[in-house]
Amino acid sequence: MQMTGDDKTSIQTASSHTASITSVTPIQVLMQKMDGIASILNNMRSTDKVLLYGEMMLLDPETKEDIHKAMLVLLTDRLLIGNITPSGKYSLESTFSLGNLAVVNVKDRESGPAKADQLLKLLVFPEQRYYRCDSARVKKMWLDELERAKRDILHEGILVRQSTIRGKRISVQERVKRAEDTPSTANSLPETDEGEVNQEELAWLQELPAELDDCIAHRSPARASCDRCTYELWNEYLRHLSGSICDSTVYAYTATFVLTQVLPLCETTLYHDDEENDVLTRLLTENYPKLVPYAKDSEDEAVEEEEEVAHI
Numbered sequence: 028m029q030m031t032g033d034d035k036t037s038i039q040t041a042s043s044h045t046a047s048i049t050s051v052t053p054i055q056v057l058m059q060k061m062d063g064i065a066s067i068l069n070n071m072r073s074t075d076k077v078l079l080y081g082e083m084m085l086l087d088p089e090t091k092e093d094i095h096k097a098m099l100v101l102l103t104d105r106l107l108i109g110n111i112t113p114s115g116k117y118s119l120e121s122t123f124s125l126g127n128l129a130v131v132n133v134k135d136r137e138s139g140p141a142k143a144d145q146l147l148k149l150l151v152f153p154e155q156r157y158y159r160c161d162s163a164r165v166k167k168m169w170l171d172e173l174e175r176a177k178r179d180i181l182h183e184g185i186l187v188r189q190s191t192i193r194g195k196r197i198s199v200q201e202r203v204k205r206a207e208d209t210p211s212t213a214n215s216l217p218e219t220d221e222g223e224v225n226q227e228e229l230a231w232l233q234e235l236p237a238e239l240d241d242c243i244a245h246r247s248p249a250r251a252s253c254d255r256c257t258y259e260l261w262n263e264y265l266r267h268l269s270g271s272i273c274d275s276t277v278y279a280y281t282a283t284f285v286l287t288q289v290l291p292l293c294e295t296t297l298y299h300d301d302e303e304n305d306v307l308t309r310l311l312t313e314n315y316p317k318l319v320p321y322a323k324d325s326e327d328e329a330v331e332e333e334e335e336v337a338h339i
Contacts, residue, residue, distance in 0.1 A: 053077040061098060061109040063119035075103040079172045081165065083158040085110070086146070091157060099158070101172055104180060106149075123151050125180055130173045133157070 054068045054077060068077075080100040084093050098117045100107040105124050109117035133146035144163040147170070149156045160166040 053080065057100060061100070061107075061117040061119055062112075064100070064107060064109070067102075067107065067119075067122065071102065077102060078176060079169065081160075081169075083147075083160055086157040086159055088155060088157055091146075093159075097158065099169075101169075101176060103176065106173075123149075125173070125177050127151060128173075128177075130170060132170060 057068060057077065057080060058065050078101045080098065082096055082098050085095055085097045086092060087094055096111040097120075098109045098111075100109070104126075105122055106128060107119060108121050108123070110120045112118050129150040131148040131150060133143050133148050142159070145160045145166055147158045147160065147166060149158065160169065
């Protein structure tokens, strides 16, 4: 991406500091520019990076007039914001987890006297902030990097959940296999023991909707803290964020998670005596109607989509 001189002075990426081995690192630059940031940068995990940082102008949310300069620093899992001080340095004012943050591409109708092609709106429940970038190119870079970082976090969370659920699935299959290998022992179990096993499996399945809620909550932080209902979270996301975040990304990840993880486990544990396709249709239409179009015509297609998402 080609940038003007003003663009280069207002924004920096990690790669812009790697041209020379002797050049200063982004962490060193940020420690010189912002007070209160050292402890965060010094305690980052080995996998964490400074993805992007730059100066912006904080605007009044009502009038869209300038308030003061600010510096935003995008890390792998969080966004740091510092405000300008009389000395000319910045002071760390707040830090936000990317899972609780939404970035909105401001439209003309809400830009007021400011230029819409330079404005970003950050949603952090219960507040919203407007920042003006130096150019439309800088704004696009921030939108792209924030979306990519949030997508990476979401993808990592899905992989962790898939691994956990697969482990639980194996444990259930092992219990079934042991019962088949030792029929006399299985038949001698009292009814109370069998009931305990069923209750354990039911409790585990009841946690699965919460897993899905967590997945969607990454895109709807405002409702996640007060509403665990999957359907309401989904509609809240569509109503407030569909204009700024790619719908297909969230639909694809969520649909894959439901179709390849949640529903098969429900079928195996609760509905093993029913026709498989009928159970899938029933669970989709009753609990996840918005995902019905994503139901696959064959098991092979579902597996292919799961593998595709795993490599994103």
